[in-house]
Amino acid sequence: MPLGTKPDMERLQAHEIVDRVAEMRPWLRERQAVAEQQRRIPQETIERLDAAGVFSLTKPKRFGGADFTTRELHDIYRALGAGCGTTAWVVWATAGGNLWSFAFADDVVAPVYDPAWVGPRTFALGGTSRHMSGTARKVDGGWMIKGVWPFATGSVHASHGYLAVFYDETDDTKVGMALVPKESLVLRDDWDAMGLAGTGSQTVATDGDLFVPDERFSTPAQLGERIEELTKQGLGPRRGGLARSLVTCTGVALGMADQAMEMFLSAVDKRSIPYSPYAKQADAPIIHLTVGRAYAQIRAAGRVADAAVAELDRCEAEGVDPAEREAVQLHTDAAYVWDACSSAIETLFHASGASAILKRWPLQLIARNCRAGSLHAAHNIDTWLENVGRALCEVESAPMSVSVLERRS
Template sequence: MMTDIDTAEVATDSQRIRAREILSFVTELQPWLRENQSLAESQRRIPQETIDRLDEGGVFSVTTPNRFGGADFTTREVHDIYRTLGAGCGASAWVVWATAGGNLWSFAFDDDVVAPVYNSPWVGNRTFAVGGTSRRMSGTARQVDGGWMITGVWPFATGSIHASHGYLAVFYDDTDDSKVAMTLVPKNSLVCRDDWDAMGMAATGSQTVATDGELFVPDERFSTPAVLASRIDELTEKGKGPRRGGLPRSLVTSTGIALGMADHALDVFLTGVDKRSIPYSPYAHQIDAPMTYHTVGRAHTAIRAAGRVADAAVAQLDRYQADDTEPAEHEITQLHTDVAYIWHTCSTAIETLLHASGASAISKRLPLQLIARNCRAGSLHAANNLDTWMENIGRELCGVPAGPTSTSVLERRS
């Protein structure tokens, strides 16, 4: 007869095998993703064939709660999957990562509400989540018999194109910004504006979604931060909740995307270095120029340094899980700063390689310019903004209050 400990060990072994299988699948898919990332950009969304292949390889299980058949991977495993995926197509990796936000909300709602979302046949990510940081990014709600009438416009809805349901933040008090809630709605009840047209990460299809007038949401699909947080705590105590670390864990795993794009950029540069010439110089081939070695050395060292920072943050989060604890506030600030540093450093390294590649590299048929634009776009995300987090960590070190480490719905208490 197997004990609880034996059962846990078997489950852990099974997950480790599953993680290796997904990582191997994504590695094999890399060349195909690289060939199709320019097509994805032109379509301003991840092509359906890419979604089909990622789904077939189990990649979207990373974003699904384990009680509905999803993965329960360590931070290291998730980070490595994102890095390998990012080295194929940064935008595809961003969509997989961003839709993991829906995973957290799926832990927060009752099973009888969430189960139909995951038990129905579907290809791709089941959910997306958006809003809650400000009224401009969220909708509003008013209470009625049996539920709520919501209305609003939610920009930057990454993952909404291929999802069946969305988690949308709404404010339910005109004057109190702590009165914010999350609602679960079928995507087909929303208007999708197809307005995502960006200079980077264009293929993510992060369009605006909106209601067409007011939309009724029943009480069971509406929940406040206090209730949501309590539900997650309850599941975590039973071993059925999300892994420790919350938003910082999500952001740390996202650095795998930046590092993957940097890996790809360095591969692209090195592939052409013995063929590319340097006009108006004495060098027939770029590899003959001493400056080339400095360029490669700087880029490689920057990527390696960013990777070491990511490794430390990943290990720290896996220790929280092993110790059954959450990061303290000052640790969260440092993790945010580490994430911003990694994204900025990878983006700068890629741009160093782009600058050294000459005018031919600006052609859209060549991948380096696309990688550079995608990584810089990711670094400009509010959560990854280096200036913001350098100030925050500096404030903490000087004993001056820093800005909030999170403004998402779960960190509020209504």
Template sequence: MTMNGTVAVDRPRAQEILAYVEKLKPWLRKHQAEAEQQRRVPQETVERLDQAGVFSLTTPTRFGGADFTTRETHDIIRALASGCGATAWVVWAAAGGNLWSCAFPDEVIAPVYETPWVGNRTFALGGTSRRMSGTARQVEGGWMIKGTWPFATGSVHASHGYLAVFHDDTDDAKVGMALVPKEQLVERDDWEAMGLAGTGSQTVATDGELFVPDERFSTPERLSTRIAELTGQGLGPARGGLVRSLIIGAGLALGMADQAMEAFLATIGRRSLPYSPYAQQIEAPVAHHIVGRAHAEIRAAARVADAAVAELDRCQAEATDPTENEALQLHTDAAYVWDTCSRAVETLFRASGASAIVKRNPLQLVTRNCLAGSMHAANHLDTWLENVGRMLCGTDSGPLSASVLERRTS
């Protein structure tokens, strides 16, 4: 039992949640195809995760959410992804989005997180471009917002959304975030994807203009100020912001790679190898080489992730934030993990023969999920190799296209 301000809260323990997720892996693997078919995490899975306290990862610590290290959170996400990559992606995305809870007055945000709820309570999206966000105009007492927000991961199970809106027609720095009850939004149920289809990342939209009162509208400047205030009170979020979320998210790639390796090794002893001198694949030296290479790639990616996790936990212990160059390197590390794991998983998939294309084979689903995750803009390795290369060469470049979580204020 700990004290959160004046409210006593029971905090979950990381090792208990991790142990539960490990026990739940068979269930997650059994139902990951169902998640893809339903294009959302099955409700029974959500309920089982909720009972275990997994969704405490998606709740701010000052409202009783998990207060875990980067290491602990990364390990939980990796274990979840080893069971079902889509389910883990939803938990991870919702956890990162709750940083925006810091941008609103506690009397406004507290009911969102303190009202009884099963699953993730909020989702957050938009801000990297106008195409991915809405617009807002100021009126007496608030704002009129309208727009369409694609890729709304976590919106299926949430009660509220944090929606980015641009409130100036010409200045892309004029961006805000509106806190909107999901019941006021239109859910388009249009998530048809080749990978991570089970995340339910549908489009949400307003039906014309929607009034948002002033207390439910915030800005990156208010977010930065409020985070500083909460940190000074010992109630702030963990250090690292979005870059911490991306390093934790690298556990998704590693978890899916873990599942792919297990699936491959489970059948290699009974898989035939037509048109070759070998009756079974396990007899072929090339199969041993493939397994060894994939294992080395996954292990190397894990070592990169481990170093990044340790760096962020060091920052937390020392009460410092990563420097701009450190954050850039950490971004690149996360992208490297995704790229390396995706290639390793595809190698195992290709070595599984034509039978692997059958949808009842879990390896094809894991391969598509991992590839889809690696194609997310935040995880695209070529972009981050250029960015870190420019930094190392001392080459000037324009400001990065960053999300509202990373915008710097003067």
């Protein structure tokens, strides 16, 4: 049995996890507001998700990971988003950190996947800019790192973090990742947001300089070499890198949209439209138009996500990573899905009447969570429409800022 494997997780298939998540859906929905109030996913939710095998989604195969396809991951995230968008976001974000586990030797990574740990194992931060990352300087036997990293989704529940650090004062290509036990960091508990408030995406920092041994420090180039080596052994990750992560995350947005539509339709026979002749919203043509418009947006977003998922599964089948132009399109597709789902949910919220602003009704929370997700830098629709438009017009520009994962080339 591979090191770190939980025996009862080895046989789980993607459809089994989807079924388990679907069974949890009413329970997850009841606790959406609790997560927002606590500014983190409740521990009981983490324990139930762990028992359902959710945190094995992108764990390296050599540590008992599920190694699901892009389609399977997308569908699992959509099932989670239909229960609680905040919970789905945390599962997705912490799953992404697992890719950096391929950069290090097995004996270094083994503590990350200690089978006794309950919950997500990793979080990963920074790398797109210096103000969102730390710094590192070389010393005998390792590196001294120092910094402040905001938006540390998963740091509440994970055991280890992958922290981006720049190790040259002037060269922005000189960036690496340090594997750090969470207990070595200062957790600021400063996450207080209008949306996705339950993700616990607090700031983490070092208390002065922190020593990281050489074996727990890697670079994008070293990660690429390690991935190629493991891929030849049949132990590498699926193709696609960050683009794949963002495409699978569209399942979170679509799941929230599914939940919003279900909530809205459940009330149209009960809610009236004051100052109108309609005792039930279901009788009003404006509601029919509203539902049709939102449905069309969600359906179109789903089709765009399906096309992006299919493209990544094609790359996997052919044993190639997306080309640069393809990656730009995949980023744009992901941004489009988030924006379309947010707009559809807000359309339903606007049509729900004044009572929808009450916090005991979940639609306002779903709307805030999805819009917050759409504002993530990697999902910003205006940025990616400009980028794809520039590519279509064949206009050259200065190099764009990219994540540390995209610097492998």
